Amino acid sequence: MARPRSFDQDEVLRVTRDLFWSAGYAAARVDDIAAATGLGKGSLYGAFGDKHQLFLRVFDDYCAGVTEAVRRALDGPDAGAYERLRAHVLAVAEATAADDRLRGCLLAKGTAELSEQDPAVAARARKTLDDLDQLISSCVAAAQRAGDISPEQDPARLGGLLLAVLRGIEALGKGGRSPDSLRAIAETALAVLPRP
Amino acid sequence: MARPRSFDQDEVLRVTRDLFWSAGYAAARVDDIAAATGLGKGSLYGAFGDKHQLFLRVFDDYCAGVTEAVRRALDGPDAGAYERLRAHVLAVAEATAADDRLRGCLLAKGTAELSEQDPAVAARARKTLDDLDQLISSCVAAAQRAGDISPEQDPARLGGLLLAVLRGIEALGKGGRSPDSLRAIAETALAVLPRP
DNA sequence: AAGATTCTTGACTGCCTCGTCCAGAACATA
């Protein structure tokens, strides 16, 4: 043991995440990250490695956070599953609609920019989408068991469709569509879900 | 009149588009564009302006092309509207599934990277999405008139939902989801469309 | 208190990148 770190690692990662988030990976400068976090570049490199490793760390944390948030929103007993699903879909639309600076989602932005070239990013994105699909499909299945969604359709198929709608809402929000149209999409997706 | 251009402008724009498409705006280098097109940088700057103007030109052309392609796929008499819509949704899923290099869609990539910072890109993206929404909603309305989709739901709402699903399929494709899951999303979206 | 170890700062290096510029080439016109 010797001199301990003098900065709050979580805070540094949060600030770094925001820079990557709004600028993108390529356009974000390490000097800006150093300035925004208040760290010297030596500390940054010592603690997190180079720019790519730093991004990966931030991206990993972000993906884990998204997955956890969705899990908290959807997990629970069969009884309230449909209501949780409904609330989540509407909440995503509402959050996207409220994002007037068009910041969007770092998962979407990172994937769009890097998944073609960067296997680590691609793998993390794939795993996150798999997890989300799983969570949503499980919630659909729960709602079917509770009798709130028609059991005729495969829950995995309905879950996959809902995931696509959610990612679509995010993409359209980034594209500047109006809050009302985003809300309408969420409502319509819920309206066409087959009820028993 | 004096010396005419010695290059094919469309070909240069096509090559340039491919570079921006796979690298992204920030990571694409003007020197690479010059090398790939075979032009000197002087010619490039003389003909198209700086990097930003060049990207905007490519992005504009791409958006116009997408809109035109969708128009050709969906326009027509009420009689075959549902079938055209169905074929289009399945074709988008199929095309996304076939894109094994994860190149995705330049509209999505450009919007994700730049719409927050670049008003010109944001405006072009918004207009393109508006146009696509219009085209799809019109086709839904036509299918409703032909009696192939239930007239109960507002065609604009169903059209907006379908656009979200299509953009979602594109986002999920970029995220590396399996071809089968993409096809399943398209099929399920069509299956839940209310029939009369 | 002394020594060992780790952290911090920011100047520095070397390469990269955009955009300019100019000398010469190619072409239309007359």
Place this chain on the structure above:
DNA sequence: TATGTTCTGGACGAGGCAGTCAAGAATCTT
């Protein structure tokens, strides 16, 4: 063919970038 205009190619400059490094500061252990 002569002339004027535009295009071409590539060298160049200025600034930007990621990553390194060394000297000093802060802390833990003994």
